[in-house]
Amino acid sequence: QVQLVESGGGLVQAGGSLRLSCAASGRTFSSYTMAWFRQAPGKEREFVAGIGWNGGSTYYADSVKGRFTISRDNAKSMVYLQMNSLKPEDTAVYYCAADGYRIRLSRATTDFGSWGPGTQVTVSS
Helix, strand or coil: CCEEEEECCEEEECCCCEEEEEEEECCCHHHCEEEEEEECCCCCCEEEEEECCCCCCEEECCCCCCCEEEEEECCCCEEEEEECCCCHHHCEEEEEEEECCCCCCCCCHHHCCEECCCEEEEEEC
16 A cells, blocks of 8 residues: 655636645555546546556546646656646546556546545636
8 A cells, every 4th residue: 555645736717737746655656557536526536647657658538638747756756747727627626546556557446546635626717
């Protein structure tokens, strides 16, 4: 298991940018596929972006493709989500998640065994 803590959320106007960070503890961070999910009030948690164990593979939800960029730094045990051109519909709690089956690039919440507590992102119109 890896422990995860997100930071960087906040209030931003539409069209603005935010960068979320996720700090991981554990010596095997590079073994995990990492991802960001989000959950808006009254909605199910949804996949946003994922990145393979060595950063060589990234994948995105269609709703954020071209606006968000996921990256990782295995030396620092960190994952990032750069969010540009934010829209009010991006408002949600954002969660960092880890999947220990590193050859898998999943979008399913059930495949991720470790989760952070989340960070709120609010985009005003």
